[in-house]
Amino acid sequence: MPAPRGKRRMERLSQLLQVDPRQETAFSPGHNACPGCGSTTALRMVLNAVGDRAIYFVPASCASLYFTPSDTTTTRVPVIHTLFPGAFAEAEGMARALQLQGRDEKVVVWAGDGCCYDIALGSLSGAAARGANLLVICNDNEGYQNTGGHLSSATPPDAQTRTGRRGDQVPGITRRKDLVEIMAAHRVPYVATASVAYPEDLQSKVLKAREMEGFRMLLLLTPCVTWGFESRYSVKLARLAVETGYFPLYEVEGGRHYRITHEPAMLPLERFTRLQRRFNGGDLNALHEEIDEKWAELRFRSERSRRERVQRPAWVAA
Ligand code: SF4
Numbered sequence: 001m002p003a004p005r006g007k008r009r010m011e012r013l014s015q016l017l018q019v020d021p022r023q024e025t026a027f028s029p030g031h032n033a034c035p036g037c038g039s040t041t042a043l044r045m046v047l048n049a050v051g052d053r054a055i056y057f058v059p060a061s062c063a064s065l066y067f068t069p070s071d072t073t074t075t076r077v078p079v080i081h082t083l084f085p086g087a088f089a090e091a092e093g094m095a096r097a098l099q100l101q102g103r104d105e106k107v108v109v110w111a112g113d114g115c116c117y118d119i120a121l122g123s124l125s126g127a128a129a130r131g132a133n134l135l136v137i138c139n140d141n142e143g144y145q146n147t148g149g150h151l152s153s154a155t156p157p158d159a160q161t162r163t164g165r166r167g168d169q170v171p172g173i174t175r176r177k178d179l180v181e182i183m184a185a186h187r188v189p190y191v192a193t194a195s196v197a198y199p200e201d202l203q204s205k206v207l208k209a210r211e212m213e214g215f216r217m218l219l220l221l222t223p224c225v226t227w228g229f230e231s232r233y234s235v236k237l238a239r240l241a242v243e244t245g246y247f248p249l250y251e252v253e254g255g256r257h258y259r260i261t262h263e264p265a266m267l268p269l270e271r272f273t274r275l276q277r278r279f280n281g282g283d284l285n286a287l288h289e290e291i292d293e294k295w296a297e298l299r300f301r302s303e304r305s306r307r308e309r310v311q312r313p314a315w316v317a318a
Contacts, residue, residue, distance in 0.1 A: 036231025228277025
């Protein structure tokens, strides 16, 4: 009898990613996150790609509960739980100490959008400006979800949060803060976006960032059930976010060289928003405007980078 369809798909994916689906990962089963939590899927992928020779710093977030050792979950990697503002400086200190001891463990910060976009943005910027040898993973679920689904600077326009609708709550602030652009402006070695719905793309970016020195950051869009969707739609939503143009997949090297890593189908935005209660009753005008503007900038920059690559004389180092 042939294997069921889901199993066959899992086998194909595991061959592609060269992982054994039955293998132990650094993140043990039985975690206490919500069913359908996109960030636990992303965390498992990141842990597999980075490997066991790594030390993780986790500022306050849902991950404080599901990633740190507890009666339901454990990990094989050391995890240090920190306060929001101290996370990047503490991780930088650890990276420096390891370097002085001649050790090769990677230092990873796994932080939410509330930490990276808002509370610890200054600390994040300082670490980037100093060229701290860190891999920062911003787990972007577009709000302070651990404390009940409050608005952050990553919350999209027209979205309802537990404390109000975006435009009503903070008049005048109608856009998602563009963290990738902020970090690229620091001219750091590597900044990229990735999605749990595109595991090959995510894995290749983590592997690339892992091998680099200096400050690297990945922004991962991770659906959270507080958006108001059925948990079975988690990965589907992550895919629709990309294919509607809502969340572009791209990378920036050296703060200047842009590359779009996946061309979306540009499906109607409503395919993404209608599966989530947070967009009920909101008009999507501001969101459409934001997406159009983002893509115009992104296409301009990636085309400029492509022309520079073509025109670069052979004797210039790649
Ligand atoms: S609140 Fe959101 S981010 Fe937190 S565990 Fe639940 S689904 Fe995951």
